[in-house]
Amino acid sequence: MKACFVSQMREIDTMASEIGGIPSIVLMENAAIACINALKDDFGVMHGRRVAVFCGKGNNGGDGFAIARHLYNSGAEVSVYLVCGNEFKGDAKINFDIITEMSINIDVVSDTENLRYIIRSNDIIIDAIYGTGIHGNVGGISYDVINEINQNSLYVLSVDVPSGINSDSGEICGICVKADKTVTFAAYKIGMLMFPASDYTGQVSVADISIPDYIIDNQNITINVTDESFVRKHFPKRENNSQKGDYGKLLVIAGSAGMTGAAYLASQTAMLSGCGLVTLALPACLNDAMEAKTTEVMTVPLKDIGGHISSEAAEKVLEFLERADSVLIGPGLGRSVDVIRIIETVLDNSKVPVIIDADGINAVAKNMDILSGCACPVIFTPHAVEMSRLTGLDKDYIEENRLVTSREFAEEYGVTVILKGHHTIVTGLRGEQYINITGNSGLATGGSGDVLAGITAAFIARGTDESIAAAMAVYVHGLAGDIAMSKYGVESVTATSVMENIPHALRQILQVEK
Numbered sequence: 001m002k003a004c005f006v007s008q009m010r011e012i013d014t015m016a017s018e019i020g021g022i023p024s025i026v027l028m029e030n031a032a033i034a035c036i037n038a039l040k041d042d043f044g045v046m047h048g049r050r051v052a053v054f055c056g057k058g059n060n061g062g063d064g065f066a067i068a069r070h071l072y073n074s075g076a077e078v079s080v081y082l083v084c085g086n087e088f089k090g091d092a093k094i095n096f097d098i099i100t101e102m103s104i105n106i107d108v109v110s111d112t113e114n115l116r117y118i119i120r121s122n123d124i125i126i127d128a129i130y131g132t133g134i135h136g137n138v139g140g141i142s143y144d145v146i147n148e149i150n151q152n153s154l155y156v157l158s159v160d161v162p163s164g165i166n167s168d169s170g171e172i173c174g175i176c177v178k179a180d181k182t183v184t185f186a187a188y189k190i191g192m193l194m195f196p197a198s199d200y201t202g203q204v205s206v207a208d209i210s211i212p213d214y215i216i217d218n219q220n221i222t223i224n225v226t227d228e229s230f231v232r233k234h235f236p237k238r239e240n241n242s243q244k245g246d247y248g249k250l251l252v253i254a255g256s257a258g259m260t261g262a263a264y265l266a267s268q269t270a271m272l273s274g275c276g277l278v279t280l281a282l283p284a285c286l287n288d289a290m291e292a293k294t295t296e297v298m299t300v301p302l303k304d305i306g307g308h309i310s311s312e313a314a315e316k317v318l319e320f321l322e323r324a325d326s327v328l329i330g331p332g333l334g335r336s337v338d339v340i341r342i343i344e345t346v347l348d349n350s351k352v353p354v355i356i357d358a359d360g361i362n363a364v365a366k367n368m369d370i371l372s373g374c375a376c377p378v379i380f381t382p383h384a385v386e387m388s389r390l391t392g393l394d395k396d397y398i399e400e401n402r403l404v405t406s407r408e409f410a411e412e413y414g415v416t417v418i419l420k421g422h423h424t425i426v427t428g429l430r431g432e433q434y435i436n437i438t439g440n441s442g443l444a445t446g447g448s449g450d451v452l453a454g455i456t457a458a459f460i461a462r463g464t465d466e467s468i469a470a471a472m473a474v475y476v477h478g479l480a481g482d483i484a485m486s487k488y489g490v491e492s493v494t495a496t497s498v499m500e501n502i503p504h505a506l507r508q509i510l511q512v513e514k
Contacts, residue, residue, distance in 0.1 A: 001188060001206060001230075002188070003187060003435055004219075004221060005167075006167050006189065011219060013027065016211045020215050024090075024091055025091045027210070028059065028091045029066055030210050032067045034183055034205075034209060035067050035159060035183045039157060048077070049071075050122045051122060051126060052079050052126070053080045053126040054081045054109075054128060054145060055081065057082075058131065059131065060129065060132075060133060060160060061082075061092050061129070063131070063160070065092065065096050068080050068099055068104055069095070069099050078105070079107065079118075080105065081118070083109050083141060084142065110141070111141075112145075112148065115148040116148055119149055119152040122154070124154070124156075127149065127158040127159060127162060127179060129142060130142075130163035131159060131160040132161055132167040134165075134166070134167075136173065138163075139174065142163075143174065150175075156202075157182070160183070160184050161189050161191070161197075161201070162177040162178070166197070167189040167190070168191050170195060170198065171191070172197065176197070178200045179200060182201040183205045183207050185207050185209050186206075187221075188435075194402070194403075195399065198423060204437075222432050225434070225437060226434045226435070226471045226475045230472070234464060236274075236462045236464060243276075244277055247274060247277075248462040249275075249277045249461060250270050250278045250279070250324060250458060251320050251324035252279065252454075252457070253309070253327065254266055254331040255280075255290070256308045256332055257307025260286050260289055262331035262450045265450040266331040266450040267297045268294055269451045269499045270458040272499060272500075273459065273502060278297045278458075279297070279298045280298065280300065281302055281313075281316075283302060284301035284302060284303060285307060286304075300316070302317065303316075308333070308336045309342055311337070317342060317346065324352055325463070326457050326461040327353070328357065328457035329354060329355070329357070331357050332358065333358070333360060339359060340363045343364065347371070347374045352377075353377040353379060354376055355457045356378060356379065356380050357449065357453040358381075358450070364380075377416070377429075379456065380417050381420065381452065382419060383420040384399050387409070387419060393405060405419070410427040411431065418470050423435050424478075426471045428470075434470075436478055438475050438482055439482065442491070442492075445495060446495065447494070451498050451499050452473060459472055459473050479508070480498045484501045
């Protein structure tokens, strides 16, 4: 799926009419029908439902008028409330003129006296006030209407986007409708996926309104939304006539005293994600404990110092590096000069992709020149604080400019970036970006990043393109987290429960059981 800026969506709408030959009034009609279908999914038959449709003066309001017509014809008790006056043009005027000839109650909202009663007395509120067409901050009567909707509605469906969000940046324009469901048309709007706007969209449904794929493809949109079909399409196939070496050999360099869990989670997760052979290189002082902890993962004890890997282990690391299809370095390694030297050794000598996570990121951040002589593909997995260390940018700036920050860093250093957080963003070498929509706040727990790193490393070890593998891994990780939440509740999601639900996530995606 694609995610568009507002200007790109407008161009798509124009091209659909001028090149595709689809009149804009048809697109509006299809948008209205998509919203009706979404309501039926949640409420079943609409007969007898009380619905208030709040409409602005642009095309979003026109969608609302068409929705009101279909609701009325379905037997709903419909009232239309005009928030921005009663002057309309184009397709919006056509649909407004149609409903004026029907027995639909139409009122201009001029004050807030009865708003609370109106909103509370309806089963459903339709938000068709602004859509993507907002300019500046919400004010006046529109502000009051949105405020009353948020405080008093039982259920809100927003048309295209919740009114009050900046559809490019995700900023809130003073106030924003908090929807239970948003039906957006043809493609995601980027702002819907950014914080804080993503907290206002509720469940998002992307509706096909009959715009041909070639119209969207011709826009050369580089921002994508990862979905189940994307993962299924790119997931490497297993062959009956095969052996373990055909499914990737991964070297994990991880762990230090007090952080054996990170090493275990990353390496065991890689096994559960389909990797054929996983070798965990760790400080010798931890080897006995890890031998007892895992049976499928092979371990390599390395010379250590003070509970960390020693720089004297470099030669042995290089020996196992030669056999690997990908390398994951960083989970639980700790911070020491010796760790930095081991990471330098790996980056200077690796011919296969290297995934740098956690303490690996912290080590590279101390000397970004390490990357200049690196010939292998590199994948970073930072959260916002780690990204701040890598870039020198303020954490809050990064959170407010996640797409731009990721893209600029990936371009400057020639790396793939997984910028973790709410709707994790993957940025590839060619500027392509993938926004993830699985996952929940339960994933904000210790060890969750180690699990993601293990999935990513396993997929890359199997030969999948780095950015595609990273996007797949983020989706699977989030889905496993969602399954864990459904079992245990959001407060009790742990990294282990996420890891244990990876098989269930993969089975769901790959449809092993028909």
